[in-house]
Amino acid sequence: MCGIAGIVDSGGVSLPLYYALYALQHRGQESAGITTYHAGRLYKHKAQGLISEVFNREILEGLYGTAGIAHTRYPTTGENRPENTQPLNFTLKGHQFSIVHNGNLVNNDDLVSDYEEYGHIFATTTDSEVIAAIIARELTISGSMEDAVVLCMRMLRGSYSVIAMLDETIYAFRDPLGIKPLCIGKTENGYMVASESVAMDALGADCIRDVRPGELVRINGNGISCRQITRSDRSALCIFEYVYFARTDSVIDGVLVYDVRRRIGKMLHHEAPVDAEMISPVPDSGMSIAVGYSEASGIPFKEGLIKNRYIGRTFIMPTQTLRENAVRMKLNPIRGHIKNKSVVLVDDSIVRGTTSRLIIELMREFGARMVHFRVGSPPITNPCYLGVDFPTRKELIAHNRQPKDVQSCISADSLHHVSLEGLIHATGHSADDLCTGCLTGCYPVQIPNERSSCRHIDFIHGSYQTTLQF
Template structure:
């Protein structure tokens, strides 16, 4: 596990009524969602029931050159996905969208989240004869949808029945030969919104993707809702709506882009409010407030405004190194922070500095960043964290690990302060989480801070073992679901439609 929580995934879908280039539109949207996952990405395009897809390991601009986008061809619908693995390893067969042929035709499915009963469901399916080609929980979901479709009148009804079986977090975009469907779990863990470009309908994990393609925000998909786009009409199934929402609060603290809105609330303003709360709770005499790029900057602005201490640029970030930079040896791990980040000596030398960051997982990165400031001449370094201490794992699409690997489970706050060599350390209080996003009140999940989850989790199994259960069930077969031996994209004709 890295010393920062990783993103989950990002999904996108478009049903075009304007003559747009859906492949290039999906590409642009995924570029805007790249922060949600940098391990793999993919796009599936539907042209009158023929679904062509391309996916691979890597960033969006690396996987999709103009040649790959052109091979996807023209179409009326597209589904896209960027991935960071939580359930299932970082392998090509686990990349999404998942494209599957079954008795009623073909579906393409992109999923953001994590199913807590995926292993149990997968075992049941295997015992009934199912053969899996990947190790992620998205394929489990797709199998159940396909099975339910055989006994229901439509693909949306099949997904409704599937929602009654699966448990956990899922924001899903599903494409059938004739329909584009967006669905969100009844707790609404992960964000999903509806947008519009002219008459065309789009679905996206965050509103920043809508901005990137020139779409207008319409509304969020409600927790438990299924939204169906078909033939110029939008319909909705709300049978499972109305449960107490449990939006992941860490979307506001870290995962989402600051220019996004979730549930109508600004991510940027939520982070600034967290900084304000820190300034009220942990005042200190200092000369400068700096934010650790990127997600610490907004909270640092809030801290500076509330405290009256000037905000300044304290770090220079190397924009050519992604969050998934690999450090295979201890020496390279030690150098990684310097490669990605450097303190601005002219700004911090001789200053008492308040350093604002979003979280501490293991503490190693925080210690190195504090060291950078001291080596650049900072006389004092006071660390403020815009989230509470991580004391529990997340089972809903975030790689916050087992308690054994969380520093706050092994040390007190004074001990953590000494470990990272800070002059003082203050975390956001759990009770302040309700204040940073107006309107959320108790409708959010803070299980990684409190241990209270809205959905029953396998608390008798450590998080790392829980997620390895699926990853260990790997196929030895090189299943080339997207490219053939020549490297060209395959196409699946749809035998009917939902």
């Protein structure tokens, strides 16, 4: 899970890219970087840390140019190493080339082996460099970035939203199933692409639409053009974008995330009503789910936990020890709200269960009489191979455990997960157009030793659209 952005704007791009990254900080906290292009050279800065730690005014003022791309990283492939920080930057036959990527390739190791046979030397352990290698080799053969993207879509298996910059032109493309989000916006003097619409809101830009699955978007000083490279009988948007990853105020594939989470909350009440005195969210992603539960149940919404805004998201912290130590620093119960109360505590998901258990123990320590846990996703029973940190089944608390056993593990008085059918209904999408592999064990792409329901993908031979189609 990462956040990416690319902008071409005659008014300059370093500050807009910085603000866009700030709006996408929730998608990754390990590292950040910006690369811009001006007068035949790249200007770049990247480092490990939060965006506020990586950049300052002096650095941003030195990133010249009217085209640029940016990235904030949470690693799913590749270790926490400085060389894995993006954008990745290259010089190729007199041209300047940079790339950022959100997603995860399931055939990364095979592709690395193939390209090493061609003589390619890899300088990182991230799968983003494999995409760069495919593009670079095709550029040396055909000289066409469009042909290189077509080749990517033929060779890559997994999830990917990619933004590449070849000199002053930006190319953005989304995998044929649309697993990871990407959208198009209009800035004051140009165009942009970004992982979520909130990046455009932060700049006062207009979000035009989502990049379609299998679509290539080209942006330069002359404007924007689009080409549909593939069509699929079904898409496979990651359902957890709506449950957890995306910001609540984002619009993902035409659907406002806040509305989805509010509907999930209402569904939770209808599926498992409980007699309680207050509804309390686990902030922040449980907030709008709790609002929906309160509206449907008539039980008052009251915050029982206050979040320290200067602590990051514990789920995407890279080690379990950091996640556990962060909980007490991150969340503090309000004793006066929860003492001697029966509380419905609402969270978006339970992954390993450690955080949920610690939060419930905190609520009891501060006086809650009963804690009923309601969860905005079905039990996560399978790993994710497509860009989410659900790495192994043995780490998932719900794998091979019944709900009653999980309830006991996290010390809740009652536990209910929203049903898969209820969650899908809340998204407004068809079940056939969502990736639910972590919930069902059936994945939209072929993965060794796993069940799959692969989509049929056709490649289209056609010319560019000269204007955006809605």
